Amino acid sequence: MAHAERPDRAAGSPPPPGGTAPAEVIKAVRLRHPVRNLIAVVLAVYFVAFLWDASTRKAFQWDIYIKYLFDQRISAAALVTIELTVLSMAIAAVLALLLTVMRLSSNPVFRSIAWFYVWIFRGTPVYVQLVFWGVLSLIYPTLQLGLPFLPPVISFATGQALSFFALAVLGLALNEAAYLAEIVRAGILSVDRGQEEAAIALGMSWGQSMWRIVIPQSMRVIIPPTGNEFISMLKTTSLVTAVPFSLDLYARSRDISAETFTPIPLLLDASTWYLFMTSVLMVGQYFLEKRFARGISSARPEKAAAAPDTREEAIG
Amino acid sequence: MAHAERPDRAAGSPPPPGGTAPAEVIKAVRLRHPVRNLIAVVLAVYFVAFLWDASTRKAFQWDIYIKYLFDQRISAAALVTIELTVLSMAIAAVLALLLTVMRLSSNPVFRSIAWFYVWIFRGTPVYVQLVFWGVLSLIYPTLQLGLPFLPPVISFATGQALSFFALAVLGLALNEAAYLAEIVRAGILSVDRGQEEAAIALGMSWGQSMWRIVIPQSMRVIIPPTGNEFISMLKTTSLVTAVPFSLDLYARSRDISAETFTPIPLLLDASTWYLFMTSVLMVGQYFLEKRFARGISSARPEKAAAAPDTREEAIG
Amino acid sequence: VNNTPAPAPTATVGASTKDATLASLLPASIKSAGVIQVGVDATYAPNEYKDPSGNAIGWDIDLFNAVAAKLGVKANYNIAGFDTIIPNITGGKYDAGVSSFTDTAEREKQVDFVNYYSAGILWASAAGKTVDPSNACGLKVAVESGTTEQQDEVPAKSAACVKAGKKPIQILKYDGQDLATNAVVLGQADAMSADSPITEYAIAKSGGKLQAAGTTTDVAPYGIAVAKGSTLGTAVQKALQALVDDGSYKAILTKWGVADGGLTTITINAAANG
C-alpha cells in the first residue's frame, strides 16, 4: 500500500516556515574532482607565469608603451576610429532595412537585386572592397544621376566630392549593409507568425503590424548580432589603410612606430585602445540586450513555461 | 439556425476527386501594384544599364582581366588561400571545442581562462593580431615548454621553427577559435534540456549524452554559423600580408599589378576568384545544412506541429 | 615557402668566391648557421621585387648575393613590410636589412649602415601632367609607408607650403611602393616620390604612363642595415669593397642600368660620419 506517512500538518493550511520536525539536513561529503583540480591549478600557474613573464620581458618595451598610451595622436586616432564606426554602421543600417524590405518583397526584381547585392558584398573580402572604393573616382570620374540612356540630371566629380574618409565610410557601410540585411531578415522571420496574424486579425495594416508588433519583438533577435557587428566594425576600421585612409587608430600607431622603430609597444597601445573600446561596447550591448528582452523572454503558454525547458533558461 | 446546407455527400465516404457540383472557381481580377511595379522596372533598367556600362568602361580593362584570370600564378595563389583557410579552420575547431568545454565547466579557473582568451581575441582586430604574430619571434625568440619557474623541458627557436605561412595559419586559427567557441557554446545551449535529461534518465553518462544526443542535435545550430565563419575565413586570408605572408590570392594579384601597372583588372581577377570560392562554399553549406536538419526541423509535439507556427516554416 | 634562398648569381655578373679572411669576421651564429637572414620589402623594383614565383630579385639582391658568396654563406630573403625590417633587426630576427634603406642619422640610432650606393629622390607624375616638386602644394602625392619620402621629404615640402600660406600636400600612404606607383598611373595621386632608381625604373617600365617630375634631389647614401655594433657590418663592408675592387660591383649595377649612383669606397654610417 502506498500511503503518506505522518501527514503531520493540517491539510489546507500552509506549513509553518521551516517545517515542523524537519528531517535531518543532509551534510554529505562533497564529491571531489582531483584530476580536474590538478589541471586547473597547473593552468592557473601557467597563466600567472605568462603574465609575469610578459610584464618583465624587454621586447614589450613597457616604458614606451606607457609613454604613448595617452599620446594625443593616439587618442585623436581612436576618435577617428569611432567616427568611422558610427557613421558606417548608421549608413549600413539604413541600407540594410531597404535590402530587407526588398528581400521580403514578393516582387522578383526587388528580390533578385537585393540577392545580387548581398552575394557580391558577402563574397569578396572587405579589404579588397576597400581598395576598390579607393580607386572609385578613377573608374567613375563623374557620377551621374538621372534616367539611364538619357542625359544626366545631376552629375558630380567623384574625386572632388568624396574624400578618402568618405570613401572609407562608404566602403565599410556598403559591405556591412549586406551582413546587417541578413540579420534583420532573420530577426523578422524569428517572430512567431501568430503575432502578425493576431495584429492583422485586429484590422491592423501590414505596416502597422510590422512597426508596432513584429519589429519590436524582432529586436530581441536583431540586437545581439547587430551589437556583434558593431564591435566587429570597430575592428574592421583597421583596414581602411587600403583606401588609403591613414588617420585611424592602427595607421597612426604605425606612423609613430615608423619614427621610433618600436612597433611592438605601439601595437600594444593600439590593441589596448581597441580592447578598451570593444569592451565598452560589449558592456553596452549586454544592457541593451537585457532591455529588449523585456517581457518577451518567457512569453509562452503557461504549460511550456512551467518546466524549465531549454538550457538557456536553466543556466542564464 | 446554423446548419450545413446541402450536405450533398454521403458522410463517411471521401468526396470524389474534384468534388461533385463544384462551386464556381473564383477568377477574380488580381490586385495591381502600379507604384511598386514602376519602381521595380526602373531599378531593373538601372541595374542593366550599370552592367552594360561596366562591361564597356575602359577603366576596368577587361582584356587584361581576361588575360590574367587563369594565369597560373593566380590559380596557384588561390590554392594557397584555400590551404590557409582549411588549415586554420581545422586548428580553430579543435581549440574551440577545448574552449567550449572549459566555458561550460563548473570550475572557475577553466571558465576564467577561457573567458579571458575569448575577450582578448574578440576584442582586437585580426589584422593587428596578425602583425603581432609576425613579430612573435622578436618577443619570444625561443619558446619553452615545461613547468613554470623551472628549467624548460623543450625549447625551440621560434624564428626558425615557424615560417610565415605557419604564423599566418596560427594567427588566423587563434583568432577564429574565439568565434567558433561562442558558436559551439550557443549550439549546445540551444538543444532542449529535456534531451539531456532523457538521456541521463536512461542511465547514460554525461559524455554519452553529449556525444550521442546533444552534439548531433546542436549541429543544426552550429553548422550554419560555422559555414559562415568558413566563408569569412576565406576572405580574412587576404589580410595575411600583415604577417607578412605574400603568396595568397590578394598578395599575388598585387604582385602582378606591380609589374603591369594595371591594378583594377587584377583586383577584379582576385575578387572573381574570391567570389567563386565563397559561392562554392555557400552551395556546400546549403546542402550540409539540409543534411543536418534531418528529422529535427519539425520535431515538436504534434499539437504545435499541426499549425505552421513560426514564419520560417511558413516561408522556407 | 616565403623564405626561399635566392637563386645563385649568374656566372657572368657578380660571380665571386669565398674569401676566408673576410669570412672569419662573421659573427659566430651566422658562421655556424651558414645563412644570413635578410629582411627585404620586395615592392621596390628594380632594387628589390619579386620574380613570377614570388622570390625576391633585383640588383640589391644580386649585390648582396655576391657579398654572401664572398663571405662563404647563403642569404635567406624574408619578404617583409618595409617599416618592420629595422625593428626585426634590432629584435634579432634578421641579421641584415637589404631594402634600399636611405642612411639617415635617425635610423643610425637603431642600426648600423654599410653604405653601398648613392641615390637621390625623384618624383614622377602621370604622362602629360606636369608637376613641379618644389611647388606641389595642394596636390596628392603617393609614397610608401615608412620611407624617407613619407617621413621626411614630402612632409618638409608640405610644411613649406603651409608656411607660404598655401595648401599642404596631401600625402597618400601605401603599404608598398607598387601601390604608390599604381596610384599615380591610375590618377588617384598626382605624383609619387621615391628613390631615383625606383622612379626611373618605373618610368621605363610603365610604357609611357609615367614621366619624371623635376630632377633628382636630396642625394643620400643607401645602406645595408645590420645590428648596431655587429661585426657583420665590417664583414659586409670589406666584402663589398672587395667587389668594388674586382669590378663585379660595377658589373651588377651596369646590368640593371643603375650604375650612375655607384660608389668607389664603401663606408659605414655615412650619414653621421659624413
Add this chain to the structure above:
Amino acid sequence: MTGEVPMVEAVQVSKSFGSNQVLKSISLTVARGEVLCLVGPSGSGKSTFLRCINHLETVDAGRLRVDGTLIGYREKGDRLHELKPRDAARQRRDIGMVFQRFNLFPHMTALENIIEAPIRVNRANKAAAIVRARELLARVGLADKADAYPAHLSGGQQQRVAIARALAMDPKLMLFDEPTSALDPELVGEVLDVMKQLAQSGMTMIVVTHEMGFAREVADSLAFMDGGVVVESGDPRTVLADPQHERTRAFLSKVL
C-alpha cells in the same frame, strides 16, 4: 429587419493549399446572435475555415459573406476584384478572433494589448480607449492585471486578455480557434465561463473546440467536419447524443 441577413453565410466554399484541398465545398449559415461549435479531428480544416472567414486565407471557390458583405473580394458588375489590403483590413475590424496559442503581444501589458488596435486602427481617443479596456478587463475578471505583461499571466488569464482584446474592436462576430486546448485543465473553466457570458450577451460566435460540455450547454448548433467537408450538423444535444454518421460516432467515442 437586420435579422434576415445571416451573420455568416458560406456557399460551397473551397480552399486548397497547392494540391491539398483542405475545404471541399463547405456550405453553412450562422444567424445573428447564434453560437456555432465546430468539431472534428485534427487536419479536418476547422482552422482553415475560420481563417477564411477572417480573410487570413482567401477562398478559391464559392462565396463567403459576413453580415451580407462578400469576404476577400469586391463585386463590381459581374466581375470579382481582389480586395486592396486596406479594404481587407476594414472587413477584419468587425470580426474578432481568438487563437489557440493566445498570440498576445508579449512586449505590451494587458492594457496595452487591448488599446493597441482601437487607437491605431480606429484612431480612438487614448483616454477613452483605456477606460473601455478597463471595463473589458473587469468583464473577463482581470481588473487587477491591467499592467501585467503576458509572461506573468497564466494561460487562462492570457486567453481572457486575448478575448478582451478582440472585444475592444466591438466586433459583430467572434471566432474562437480551440481557445482552451493549450491550457492546463484547471484553467479551462475560467475561459469557458467568459465565453459563455459572451454568448449570453448575444454575440454571434463560431467556436472550434473539443469541449463537448461547452458545446452542449452553450451552442445553438454544432457542425462536425472531417476531411474538409461538413459531415453532419444540427442541434448539439441531438448530434452528440445520437450521431448519424459513422465518422462522427468514431470521433465522439474518442473525445467524450
Add this chain to the structure above:
Amino acid sequence: MTGEVPMVEAVQVSKSFGSNQVLKSISLTVARGEVLCLVGPSGSGKSTFLRCINHLETVDAGRLRVDGTLIGYREKGDRLHELKPRDAARQRRDIGMVFQRFNLFPHMTALENIIEAPIRVNRANKAAAIVRARELLARVGLADKADAYPAHLSGGQQQRVAIARALAMDPKLMLFDEPTSALDPELVGEVLDVMKQLAQSGMTMIVVTHEMGFAREVADSLAFMDGGVVVESGDPRTVLADPQHERTRAFLSKVL
C-alpha cells in the same frame, strides 16, 4: 521475501531551489507492483518529487530509497558521500522515466531511440537489442513504426515510443510525469491503454496525471500534493469520491 522492502520509500524528503522550498518533508512508500497516482495543482512539486526519485535533482533533507538503495548518496559508516556520476547513472538504469514532452531523440528513428541506451549503457548485443525493441514496439502497438522519425509520429505515438524506450532498460520502477497532458484529447486514450497494460503486468509505477478516470481505474493509491506537502492520500476511489481536505476538494471540483 523481496516484498518486504518497499520499492520506493521517502522519509521526510525536502528540497529547495534557492529560498523556494519546493518539497516540504514528503513521506510516502510505494510497495512492489503498486501504482501510485500523484495529483495536485501546478507548482505543487510533483515533477520535482519524481525528479528526486530518479536523482535528476538531489534531495536536501530526508532519505529517499528505491528498492532499499539510498538515492543520490552512499552511506559509509555514519557519513553520507555524494555519489560519483557513474554510480548515479547506475542507479538511474533501473528507473524508467516518461516525460510530458516525450523527449524522444529527434535525430533517431523509433527503433534507434529504443536500442540506444541498452547498447550504450548496458553494452547489449545490437542484434538482441533490436529484437527486444521490436517486441516492445509491438507491445505498445507500433510494430510498423520502427523506422519512423519522431517528427513523423503523432504525439500519442511518440509517447508510446518513449514508454517502450524506458522499458527497454528493464526498469524496476516507472515514473510518468503528466504523460498525456501534451496530447490531443483523441490521442490520450492510446497512451493510457499502454500504461494500464503495464500496470496489469505488475510494474511498479508512479504517475503524475490529471486523468482522474485512469487514477480511479488503475491506481492502487492516490496522493494529493499542494505547496510541497502531501495533503491527503489513500485509495483513489475513496479520495476522489470523498476528499477530506478543503484544498483537495477545491482542486478536484475544477478538474473533474
